Amino acid sequence: MAIGVCVFIYAFANWTYSTDQFHRYKNEVFLVTFLANRDGTLQQYGQTPRPLGEMLRKDFAHIKKVCRVDDRNVVLKYEGNTFHERVRYTDPEFLEMFTFPLKWGTSNSLSDVNNIILSEKMSIKYFGEENPIGQNILMKFDKVKNKVFKITGVAKSFPRARTIGFDFLINFENLQVSDPDYDFQDWNSFVNATLIQVDNPSDLESIEQGMEKYRIIQNEAVKKDWAIAAFAFEPLATLHERSEDIRDDISRSSKDNYASIVFLSIIGIFMLALACFNYINIAIVSVAKRLKEIGIRKSIGATRKIVVVQFLSENIVITFFSLILGLGLGVSVIIPWFEQMWGFNMAFQLMDKNLWLYLSAILLLTGVASGLYPSLYISKFQSIEILKGSVKFGRKNPVTKLLLVFQLILACILITSAVMFTQNSIYLANRSWGYNQREALYISVSDHSDFEKLKVIVAQNPNVMSIAGSSHHLGKSNATTVLHMPDREYEADQLSVDAKYFETMGLHLAAGRVFNNQEGSDKQTVIVNELLVKNMAWSQPIGQQFEIDSSRFVVIGVVKDFHSYSFFIPINPTIFRVADKADFRFLSLKVRPGSTLETYKAIQTQWAVLFPDDPFQGGCQEDVWGNYYEEISIHGKFWRAVAFMALMLAILGLYGLMSLNVAGRVREFSIRKVLGAGLKNIAASITRQYLILFAAALIIGAPASYILLKFVLEYAYTYHMPINYSGVVMAVAILILVLLTTVSLQLRRVLKSNPVDGLKVE
Amino acid sequence: MIELKNIERYYPAGSLKTYVLRYVNAHIAEGEFVSIMGPSGSGKSTLLHILGMLDEPTDGEFWFLGEAVHKFNERRRTEMYREYIGFVFQAYHLIDDLTVYENLETPLIYKKVPSAERKSRIADLLDRFNMVAKKDLFPAQLSGGQQQLVGVARALIGRPKLILADEPTGNLQSQQAKEIMEVFRQLNKEDGVTIVQVTHSEENAKYGNRILHLKDGRVENEELVK
Numbered sequence A: 001m002a003i004g005v006c007v008f009i010y011a012f013a014n015w016t017y018s019t020d021q022f023h024r025y026k027n028e029v030f031l032v033t034f035l036a037n038r039d040g041t042l043q044q045y046g047q048t049p050r051p052l053g054e055m056l057r058k059d060f061a062h063i064k065k066v067c068r069v070d071d072r073n074v075v076l077k078y079e080g081n082t083f084h085e086r087v088r089y090t091d092p093e094f095l096e097m098f099t100f101p102l103k104w105g106t107s108n109s110l111s112d113v114n115n116i117i118l119s120e121k122m123s124i125k126y127f128g129e130e131n132p133i134g135q136n137i138l139m140k141f142d143k144v145k146n147k148v149f150k151i152t153g154v155a156k157s158f159p160r161a162r163t164i165g166f167d168f169l170i171n172f173e174n175l176q177v178s179d180p181d182y183d184f185q186d187w188n189s190f191v192n193a194t195l196i197q198v199d200n201p202s203d204l205e206s207i208e209q210g211m212e213k214y215r216i217i218q219n220e221a222v223k224k225d226w227a228i229a230a231f232a233f234e235p236l237a238t239l240h241e242r243s244e245d246i247r248d249d250i251s252r253s254s255k256d257n258y259a260s261i262v263f264l265s266i267i268g269i270f271m272l273a274l275a276c277f278n279y280i281n282i283a284i285v286s287v288a289k290r291l292k293e294i295g296i297r298k299s300i301g302a303t304r305k306i307v308v309v310q311f312l313s314e315n316i317v318i319t320f321f322s323l324i325l326g327l328g329l330g331v332s333v334i335i336p337w338f339e340q341m342w343g344f345n346m347a348f349q350l351m352d353k354n355l356w357l358y359l360s361a362i363l364l365l366t367g368v369a370s371g372l373y374p375s376l377y378i379s380k381f382q383s384i385e386i387l388k389g390s391v392k393f394g395r396k397n398p399v400t401k402l403l404l405v406f407q408l409i410l411a412c413i414l415i416t417s418a419v420m421f422t423q424n425s426i427y428l429a430n431r432s433w434g435y436n437q438r439e440a441l442y443i444s445v446s447d448h449s450d451f452e453k454l455k456v457i458v459a460q461n462p463n464v465m466s467i468a469g470s471s472h473h474l475g476k477s478n479a480t481t482v483l484h485m486p487d488r489e490y491e492a493d494q495l496s497v498d499a500k501y502f503e504t505m506g507l508h509l510a511a512g513r514v515f516n517n518q519e520g521s522d523k524q525t526v527i528v529n530e531l532l533v534k535n536m537a538w539s540q541p542i543g544q545q546f547e548i549d550s551s552r553f554v555v556i557g558v559v560k561d562f563h564s565y566s567f568f569i570p571i572n573p574t575i576f577r578v579a580d581k582a583d584f585r586f587l588s589l590k591v592r593p594g595s596t597l598e599t600y601k602a603i604q605t606q607w608a609v610l611f612p613d614d615p616f617q618g619g620c621q622e623d624v625w626g627n628y629y630e631e632i633s634i635h636g637k638f639w640r641a642v643a644f645m646a647l648m649l650a651i652l653g654l655y656g657l658m659s660l661n662v663a664g665r666v667r668e669f670s671i672r673k674v675l676g677a678g679l680k681n682i683a684a685s686i687t688r689q690y691l692i693l694f695a696a697a698l699i700i701g702a703p704a705s706y707i708l709l710k711f712v713l714e715y716a717y718t719y720h721m722p723i724n725y726s727g728v729v730m731a732v733a734i735l736i737l738v739l740l741t742t743v744s745l746q747l748r749r750v751l752k753s754n755p756v757d758g759l760k761v762e
Numbered sequence B: 001m002i003e004l005k006n007i008e009r010y011y012p013a014g015s016l017k018t019y020v021l022r023y024v025n026a027h028i029a030e031g032e033f034v035s036i037m038g039p040s041g042s043g044k045s046t047l048l049h050i051l052g053m054l055d056e057p058t059d060g061e062f063w064f065l066g067e068a069v070h071k072f073n074e075r076r077r078t079e080m081y082r083e084y085i086g087f088v089f090q091a092y093h094l095i096d097d098l099t100v101y102e103n104l105e106t107p108l109i110y111k112k113v114p115s116a117e118r119k120s121r122i123a124d125l126l127d128r129f130n131m132v133a134k135k136d137l138f139p140a141q142l143s144g145g146q147q148q149l150v151g152v153a154r155a156l157i158g159r160p161k162l163i164l165a166d167e168p169t170g171n172l173q174s175q176q177a178k179e180i181m182e183v184f185r186q187l188n189k190e191d192g193v194t195i196v197q198v199t200h201s202e203e204n205a206k207y208g209n210r211i212l213h214l215k216d217g218r219v220e221n222e223e224l225v226k
């Protein structure tokens, strides 16, 4: 079982490390990033100024290819299918630098501005299994601007292990079609990414030096707030490991996966260790049965070395069999279980030569680790002592005891973690978001006139209690802004909303007032959250002032802290400003309790009548966190599985050890029975030696689990349940139960046995 | 005290039964001192084990002080061990992990004898058997004869009403054997303890008032010692 877990961990690690490694130019392609000083620390950003790509292409002979990437939301229409989509505008080099294989079509077709390349997923979404090459698809950039594209390529489905992918690719020049004012030369604006490809990665140094002049241009063009410190390049091959630390970049981070690998490896080692301990313990105790054999072997001239080698090789054979079993278990149960839980394919292959290396390493390591000590221990004895029968095995061996204690401690830790993670997911499921997400709906609209039209219709619905408009929306979007105070600059999240937003979303006002519901009023006021007040150390927040973009704002209210984007993401200092009506992008609703779904459906239907060409985008506020709850419940499941396995191993160990022990003591128990020992006396003499070990294990294990789990929870969750002792108590209770069950099983065995059978002289 | 009616004990050997005891009838009154003799393998130990309630007859009735032993449960049997029976094993069967002193103490602990009294009783017996110097040794550190002495001492320590001894003197020098027999006789005469012993020695058998001769699992004849 432990080996099965190891196989799984290998597969997972292998999968993570394989991220992006299928790209042919993984070592030659680099993401251009810049470093900038924000709030006193140097931050790396993945965006780049718009003109940089073109300049790099012109100025450096070393740079073979350059590719700019920018993304926009559009509506795509093919026959009856209309959806909101996110389209990637890129230079034609994109598919030369990222060598995604194509299923149909040609990858160099992007140089034509009228062509579009789809991912396989999107191809299926619009065209089913058909080959869509040559079909035309209509792209609506907004209400009036649209363009027909010809499909010239479909990419094969991407491996999940990649940092950058796409749904739709069109030529970068199309940015000017969607937005005629788009200025490619504006240093003040950014594209989502610029990538370069060089022939020789060592040229990078000279390029980096040459970047200095761009830095100067850039810093002249932008305001001081956004000044940058330097440019830097991130190689594609390792981008997935680094992207967690790069802000605003388009690549997906695999940091969580690395953390998981570390965690999983620790668990795997624990499991293997548990299994080895079991083996060592049982080997030592059960060897008593082979004493004669060893004695005889030694007396006929076997040296200690021969005995050791014999035992080790026997052990490796045993380990080999368990390895085969474990591999089977890993491949057929654990990996599919995990894949199904997280819904992806790790592309695990048995024919991987590294896997076999890894397994042989495990084989040797565990084989030797678990066999060495017992064999040395056994071979140490003199043959005369053995044959005389005066050697007593196992029971008194301190190593056996130590290992059992260790095992129990591990089991205690793992059970505690299972209990705590389960409790935590229950806790998070019930934790307040800081506002009323259950009775809120949101609909995104494309402009103000749509907003007004929709508002009129929606207001007629008797279930709707309050309607608000906003440019940003909780859980969906926000802006970032810099607050200027006399003594400092401070970055905060910004949400532009109207006066009714607070009531509609059920945000709690802690002090002051909300905006006036009057056109044009409160333009220069803000409402802040408690965290911002706390960070600013304002004793009297109302009336505090600061500047944003050179205009002065006054704080008029404070709202209680709320969670915008799930509990994984820390609450940020946030300000609310009055939104311009023209900028309304969201309409949010408060509905009568219990009518959320019904209202949602009704509005969806009305929308389809109102805007037949515009796909509906909206939902229940409760769903904006996506599969957050699913994810944390998977954590719970995972830990329960791990704890179950650890518990099984510990039970197996304890049970095995005890039954061997009791088996070795049948004679003693029979004598005791004849001397008048009752149930209690025998239970006591079985338990006594374990009781101390058990107590020791619990005394070390309980606090250790508590401290460790506290640390893990704090590390893994930004917000978690208040940590209490119930998890530890539960683990201790479970372990005590295990001990009692094991003892009572053994006790039954002893009591049922006939004393005479135990007193037979061999 | 003891009433055996048609006691049988067999072991299944394939489809056949090998009888170790067959149609054993016996009556042992309280205060008797009975010796059992017979060739090796005749079933002496088996009979003694049945009398000591360590083993159960496959058939027949066993009455002890008017109670049906063949109907006893585990708990009642444990009480019997504690209160009435002291057993001396042919193979000594001391507890290896305990010292001589602790071995002697164990039955007293089970009998819930207070600690002070335990001490004095053990000191008495050790003295009587000249084993004071050996009290802190483990069984493995004793000779066979010494172990046997401890085994006998352990059977006596609980002051049982019935002592069952399986070749208690098999490993002892004749001098020591004689002393043990004297102890038995004294217990029997002065304290009225009932004693059943298995022995190969005619001489030791004569300490009893009656000898049962066992052969092939049957009581061949009974002999009264005058």
Ligand SMILES: Nc1ncnc2c1ncn2[C@@H]1O[C@H](COP(=O)(O)OP(=O)(O)OP(=O)(O)O)[C@@H](O)[C@H]1O
Binding pocket: B011, B018, B020, B038, B039, B040, B041, B042, B043, B044, B045, B046, B047, B090
């Ligand atoms: N578990 C068993 N299965 C089969 N036969 C057994 C078993 N236990 C004992 N016997 C047989 O029962 C018979 C009587 O054994 P027992 O120990 O009572 O003999 P004994 O008269 O005490 O001999 P000794 O004088 O050598 O001690 C022997 O023939 C023995 O082989």
Ligand SMILES: [Mg+2]
Binding pocket: B044, B045, B046, B090, B166
């Ligand atoms: Mg015998």
